[in-house]
Amino acid sequence: MVQAIPKTMLALRQHAPVPEDALSDPEKIKQYVSLETVPVPEPGPGQVLVKVSRGSLNPNDLYHIKGVYSSTFDYPYPRGMGFEGAGVVVASGKGWLGKLRQGKGVSFYSKNGLFAEYVLADAMQLIVLPEAVGFKEAASSVANPITGTGMARWAKQSGSEYFFITAAAGVVATMTMRVARSYGLKPIAIVRREEQAEVCRQEGASHVLNQTDPDFQEQLAKLCAEVNCTYGFDSIGGHMPLTLMRAMPQGSTLCMYGYFDTGPMQFEPQKLFNGWKVDYFETEYYLASLSLLSRYRLSREVVNNINGLFQPRIHKTFALKDALQAYTYYSQNMTAGKVQIVADPSL
Incomplete structure (x- = not known):
């Protein structure tokens, strides 16, 4: 029996930027973010309405x-929150593809505010789920697997058998290492704490270095020279790119895949003018660079292996009403595994 779509829904709405020091306290986040009752949106041409199961x-x-x-820097307030999740298509706007998707379980990525009971999504960008894939796994089947696959492909294309990656115990990094190993590459994991090193060894890292060691730059330089590592990924930013590029052989490429330090990044012109390169990986732009057929093949590769190679580590779940606690918890436990926000536990 098809359930009637209500007129209103609960959705997380943000009214102003949250200061860094407020993330550690859900009560402080409440000054900027609230769970509100808002109208259920109506899908336009090429869009579908998804009843959300959960998001990551x-x-x-x-x-x-x-x-x-950077992708939502200019989005006006109040605005929605949440980008990746899974659910069931319950309505569609004009277009044959959306109508074909109705009633289907899907995973997707949306900038329309996914931490809500319903959300609009682009019918062209949905990943239809096989019956064997549940919403729990599917809600983490877009950002990390596709990012990890794309980054591993870039590392493979570089021609360097070895590559290093910072924040290596994080979900994106472990996914990248996992896929890269299937391509025959050898990851060098860079971590901040010893307990993170064991996670990376279990993921098959060829070497593990601790960036807090006083001689970290010397260790990395020696290792890069020994194994001819000319490619690396960094998501820390700040002073770290300078440290990493100083350790890399001439002609190497450093690829930024994030910036935990949101301030300026440090580079040396002497490096950039003498053969070293800096690149930037962003999932949305990576997907846009692929043909429709390549995107489809990539999505099927990911979803067909979500219970295997791309199996997410689901660490903790929160109800939609407890979403602010989820943000605080995630900000303090990013490497522990996926944190999900559940909109409808019955799905």
């Missing part, structure tokens, strides 16, 4: 809530 928190959610995420 990713680093870009923290950038977004702080108002520094």
Whole structure:
């Protein structure tokens, strides 16, 4: 029996950027974010309405809530929150594809505010789920698997058998290492704490270095020279790019895949003018660079392996009404595994 779509729904809405020091206290976040009753949106041409099962928190959610995420920097307030999730298509606007998707379980990425009971999504960008894939796994099947696959492909294309990656115990990094190993590459994991090193060893890292060691730059330089590592990923920013590029052989490429430090990044012109390169990986732009057929093949590769190679580590779940606690918890436990916000536990 088809359920009637209500006129209103609960949705997380943000009214101003959240200061860094407020993230550690849900009561402080309440000054900027609230769970509100709002109208259920109507899908336009090429769009569908998804009844949300759950969504996942990713680093870009923290950038977004702080108002520094480059892809939504100019989005006006009040605005929605949440980008990645899964649910069931319950209505569609004009277009044959949306109508074909009705009643289907899907995973998707949307900038329309996914932490809500219903959300609009682009019918072209939905990943239809096989019956064997549940919403719990599917809600983490877009951002990290596709990012990890794309980054691993870039590392493979570089021609370097070895590559390093910072924040290596994080979900994106472990996914990247997992896929890269299937391509025959050898990851060098860079971590901040010893307990993170064991996570990386379990993921098959060839070497693990601790960036807090006083001689970290010397260790990395020696290792890069020994194994001819000419490619690396960094998501820390700030002073770290300078440290990493100083350790890399001439002609190497450093690829930024994030910026935990949202301030200026440090580079040396002497490096950039003498053969070293800096690149930037952003999932949305990576997907836009692919043909429709390539995007479709990538999405099927991911979803067909979500219970295997791309199996997410689901660490903790929160109800939609407890979403602010989820943000605080995730900001303090980003490497523990996926944190999800559940809109409808019956799905």
